[in-house]
Amino acid sequence: MKFLVYIETDLGDVVASSWEALGAALSLSDDVEAVVIGDRVSVAAEEAVERGAKKVYVVEDETRAMFDLERCLADVKNVLSMSGADVFLASHTNNGRDLAAALGVGSGAGVIADALELSLEDGRLKGVRGIYSGNILVDVTVDGSPQIATLRPRAFAPAEKAEGRSAEVVLVDPMDVDSPYEVLGVQRAEKGEISLTEASIIVSGGRGVAKDPELGFDLIRELAGVLGGAVGASRAAVDAGFISYDHQVGQTGKVVRPDLYIACGISGAVQHLAGMGSSKIIVAVNKDPEAPIFSVANYGIVGDLFEVVPALTEAAREKLGK
Amino acid sequence: MRYLVCIKQTPDTAELPKISPEEAASGKLSVNLVVNPWDEHAIEAGLQLMENYGGTTGAVTVGEEGAIDALRSALAMGCKDATLVKHDDEIDAWGVAELLAAAVRHDGDVDVVLTGQMTVDGNSGAVPVALARKLGWPVLTGVAKVVELTDDSITVERVVGQARLTVKAPTPVVVSVIKEIGEPRYPTFINIRKAARVKIPELTAEELGVDVPAPVVHMSNFRKPPARDAHVKLFEGTPQEAAAALIDALLEEKVL
Numbered sequence: 001m002k003f004l005v006y007i008e009t010d011l012g013d014v015v016a017s018s019w020e021a022l023g024a025a026l027s028l029s030d031d032v033e034a035v036v037i038g039d040r041v042s043v044a045a046e047e048a049v050e051r052g053a054k055k056v057y058v059v060e061d062e063t064r065a066m067f068d069l070e071r072c073l074a075d076v077k078n079v080l081s082m083s084g085a086d087v088f089l090a091s092h093t094n095n096g097r098d099l100a101a102a103l104g105v106g107s108g109a110g111v112i113a114d115a116l117e118l119s120l121e122d123g124r125l126k127g128v129r130g131i132y133s134g135n136i137l138v139d140v141t142v143d144g145s146p147q148i149a150t151l152r153p154r155a156f157a158p159a160e161k162a163e164g165r166s167a168e169v170v171l172v173d174p175m176d177v178d179s180p181y182e183v184l185g186v187q188r189a190e191k192g193e194i195s196l197t198e199a200s201i202i203v204s205g206g207r208g209v210a211k212d213p214e215l216g217f218d219l220i221r222e223l224a225g226v227l228g229g230a231v232g233a234s235r236a237a238v239d240a241g242f243i244s245y246d247h248q249v250g251q252t253g254k255v256v257r258p259d260l261y262i263a264c265g266i267s268g269a270v271q272h273l274a275g276m277g278s279s280k281i282i283v284a285v286n287k288d289p290e291a292p293i294f295s296v297a298n299y300g301i302v303g304d305l306f307e308v309v310p311a312l313t314e315a316a317r318e319k320l321g322k
Numbered sequence: 323m324r325y326l327v328c329i330k331q332t333p334d335t336a337e338l339p340k341i342s343p344e345e346a347a348s349g350k351l352s353v354n355l356v357v358n359p360w361d362e363h364a365i366e367a368g369l370q371l372m373e374n375y376g377g378t379t380g381a382v383t384v385g386e387e388g389a390i391d392a393l394r395s396a397l398a399m400g401c402k403d404a405t406l407v408k409h410d411d412e413i414d415a416w417g418v419a420e421l422l423a424a425a426v427r428h429d430g431d432v433d434v435v436l437t438g439q440m441t442v443d444g445n446s447g448a449v450p451v452a453l454a455r456k457l458g459w460p461v462l463t464g465v466a467k468v469v470e471l472t473d474d475s476i477t478v479e480r481v482v483g484q485a486r487l488t489v490k491a492p493t494p495v496v497v498s499v500i501k502e503i504g505e506p507r508y509p510t511f512i513n514i515r516k517a518a519r520v521k522i523p524e525l526t527a528e529e530l531g532v533d534v535p536a537p538v539v540h541m542s543n544f545r546k547p548p549a550r551d552a553h554v555k556l557f558e559g560t561p562q563e564a565a566a567a568l569i570d571a572l573l574e575e576k577v578l
C-alpha cells in the first residue's frame with residue numbers, strides 16, 4: 001500500500017501535527033511519500049526526508065505561502081496522479097479537514113475524518129473515530145480511491161528523525177489555477193504562544209476565578225508558563241469575558257488531547273468534558289469536593305485556586321529547576 | 323440579498339453521554355433533540371446579515387419529519403422561511419451536501435449559504451466544503467466576523483489555527499461560522515407563536531431531481547469509549563504541601 005502524506009506548512013513552517021500523519025503512515029507501510037506545498041519549504045522538505053518519507057514532492061511558489069483551498073487541492077490532485085498512492089493522509093487541522101473534504105467529494109471518495117487510530121485490513125484502511133462528540137467510538141472504512149483519512153492532532157506519534165536518510169525529492173510545478181480567495185490581512189498569535197490543539201500541557205480556568213478574574217487568569221498563565229503549557233478555559237469563563245473565545249475548550253470550543261490537563265475552578269460539565277475528556281492525565285483544583293470534574297480526574301486538590309495555583313507554580317519552579 | 327442557513331437537528335449536548343451504542347448504530351435516539359449548537363450561531367449570522375444588508379434569511383434542513391421542530395426554532399429566532407428536505411434513508415456527508423446543494427439551487431438566487439462548523443453527532447465538519455464544491459462556489463470556513471457584504475463579494479475574518487485572516491471572496495459563497503460570530507438571540511414570543519402555526523414546505527430528493535449518492539463512509543462496531551480510570555487521588559494538607567505532592571506525582575507520571 002502506497003501512502004501520500006500531506007505536510008501542511010504555514011509561511012514556511014510545518015504544522016507540527018503533519019509529522020504525526022507521517023508517523024501513522026510509516027507505522028502501516030514502508031511505501032510512504034510526502035507532499036510539501038508552500039513557499040520557501042526547503043527545510044520542511046528536508047525534514048520530511050529525515051523523518052522517513054521515501055519520496056518527497058515539493059510544490060514551492062510565492063502563491064503557496066498561505067494555504068489556499070483551490071490551489072492546494074489542484075496541487076494535491078496533480079501529485080496524487082504522479083504518485084498513484086492508495087491512501088492520502090492529512091492532519092485534521094482546519095485546513096487539512098477542508099482539503100480532505102474537497103478532495104473526497106470531488107471524486108466521490110469517502111473520508112475517515114478525525115481518526116484516533118488507523119490500521120490496515122486486507123489492503124483496506126480502517127480508522128477508529130469518535131461520534132456524538134466522543135461519546136461513541138466506531139470503526140470506519142471508506143469507498144473510493146484514494147482512501148482518505150484526516151488524523152486527530154496528538155493521537156498519533158510523530159515520525160522520528162534519523163540521520164543519514166535519503167530520498168528522492170521531486171520538484172513539481174504549481175498548478176495554474178485562479179483562486180477566488182484574496183487574503184487582505186493576516187494577524188498571527190504571538191511567537192511562542194502554544195496552540196491548544198498541539199499543546200502537551202494545558203492549564204485551564206473556569207468560573208471559579210470569578211472573585212478576581214484578572215488575578216485568577218494571571219495565576220493560571222503563570223503556572224502554564226512554568227510548565228511550558230497553553231492556557232485553556234471553560235465556556236463560563238469565556239462568556240463572562242474573563243478570557244477570549246480562542247481559549248475555550250469543549251463542545252463548542254476546541255477539542256484537546258494533552259498529556260496533562262489541569263482544570264482550575266471548572267466544575268466538569270459534560271460539554272467541557274467533550275473537549276478534554278481524552279487527556280492522558282487530568283488534574284482538578286476545585287473548592288467543591290463534590291464537583292463532577294473529580295470523577296474524571298486522576299489527581300486533585302480540594303481548595304481555593306487562588307491559593308493552590310500559586311503553590312503549584314512555586315512547587316513546579318522548585319522541582320523543575322526554573 | 324438572500325441568505326440560507328443549513329441547520330441540523332441533533333441531540334441536546336447534555337444528553338450525549340446517555341446515547342447507547344445500539345441507538346447510535348440504528349440512529350433511533352431516545353434523547354431530546356435540538357438545533358445543533360453551532361448552527362444556532364449560523365442562524366444568528368444569517369439574521370445579522372439580514373439586518374445589516376437587507377434581504378431575507380431562510381433555514382433549510384435535511385432530515386426526518388421530526389426535524390421540523392428545529393426549523394420552527396429557526397423561525398422563532400427570526401428566520402423568514404424554512405424548508406424541510408425530507409430524507410429517511412442512510413446518508414453520509416456527501417449525500418447531505420448533494421441534497422443541500424439541490425435545495426440551494428431550488429431556492430433561487432441565494433447569495434450566502436451559512437453553516438455551522440460541525441455537528442455534535444456526526445462531527446465530520448465536511449459538509450460546508452462538500453456543499454460548496456457541489457455548488458461550484460467558494461467556501462470560507464472558521465468565519466468569526468463578516469466585515470462587508472457587497473452585491474458581488476463578501477469580506478470576512480477567518481480564524482484558522484493560530485491566525486486570523488481577512489479574506490475576500492466573490493458571492494455566491496458558502497460561509498461556515500464559529501461561535502465568535504455572535505451569541506444566538508432568544509426567540510421572541512411573537513415569533514414562537516407565528517412559527518408554531520406556519521406550514522413548513524417539504525421537498526424530497528425526487529422533487530429536487532437528485533440521486534442521493536450511496537454512502538461511501540461505513541461505520542461499524544459502535545461502542546462506548548473505554549471508561550477513564552476514575553479513582554481520583556486527592557492531595558491534602560496546606561496548599562503548599564498538597565501542591566508539592568501533586569507535582570511529584572506528575573513528575574512520576576512523566577507528564578512534566
Ligand SMILES: Cc1cc2nc3c(=O)[nH]c(=O)nc-3n(C[C@H](O)[C@H](O)[C@H](O)COP(=O)(O)OP(=O)(O)OC[C@H]3O[C@@H](n4cnc5c(N)ncnc54)[C@H](O)[C@@H]3O)c2cc1C
Pocket residue numbers: 205206207208209233234235236237248249250251252253254264265266267268269270271272275285286287288291303304305306335359
Ligand atoms: C450547547 C452547549 C455548548 C457548550 N459548550 C461548552 C464548551 O465548549 N466548553 C465549556 O466549558 N462549556 C460548555 N458549555 C457550558 C457547560 O454546560 C457549563 O456551563 C460550563 O462548562 C461551566 O463552566 P465552569 O465549570 O467554569 O463553571 P461552573 O459550572 O460554574 O463551575 C465553577 C466551579 O468552580 C469552583 N470554584 C468556585 N470558586 C472556586 C475557587 N475559588 N477555587 C476553586 N474552585 C472554585 C466551583 O466549585 C465550581 O465547581 C456548553 C453548554 C451548552 C448547552
Ligand SMILES: Nc1ncnc2c1ncn2[C@@H]1O[C@H](COP(=O)(O)O)[C@@H](O)[C@H]1O
Pocket residue numbers: 328329330358360361364382383384385415418422436437438439440441444445446447448449450
Ligand atoms: N442534515 C443536515 N441538514 C442541514 N445542514 C446540515 C446537515 N448536516 C450538516 N449540516 C450543516 O453542515 C455543518 C457541518 O456539519 P458536519 O459536516 O456534518 O459536521 C452543520 O453545522 C450544518 O450547518
